[in-house]
Amino acid sequence: AQSVTQLDSHVSVSEGTPVLLRCNYSSSYSPSLFWYVQHPNKGLQLLLKYTSAATLVKGINGFEAEFKKSETSFHLTKPSAHMSDAAEYFCVVSDRGDNFNKFYFGSGTKLNVKP
């Protein structure tokens, strides 16, 4: 069965310091992996996606993630946090082995950025 575990429900960093949001997944087949960001009372916006090309994926707003098959991880990083990065982040796995590309969502990580 497919599942996603976001290891931290809340992460707090100071502005200008690195961000690390952790995600582990389980998948029976070759997965596609995504990170989305959600600001309060808004829809989800795609940050980046992995679909079996390069394992280091660069996204919008300076975020990147590395697919590590041996560790079944897809952690999201950013070298320097900005106040506008404060939001909730969701890791998502989509399994091509499914009958339908259902998305499996993690429970989310709320990022707080301190001035």
Added chain:
Amino acid sequence: DGGITQSPKYLFRKEGQNVTLSCEQNLNHDAMYWYRQDPGQGLRLIYYSQIVNDFQKGDIAEGYSVSREKKESFPLTVTSAQKNPTAFYLCASSKRTGIKVYNEQFFGPGTRLTVL
């Protein structure tokens, strides 16, 4: 401007009433989805549709109904049978790129439903 629109942004319902949430997309996407979001939880799939006039139940379909009469539109009705409907509802769409293979999902801005 291409995108997904949801209306209304806020909706209040009295107990025992049915309400319908609108979702429209002009991205020419094949598949559409409805999710429910509760605080501290990830998104849970209510219904999805891969083509017009066809839709399937997701993980939490009880108390909800949908229709897909047009490619652009996928309205969700929250019926009185849904015991705890207060939540944030998100609509999404994605483009088919192969047999049962779809790209990433694009999300609308959401509708917040509150039962009074």
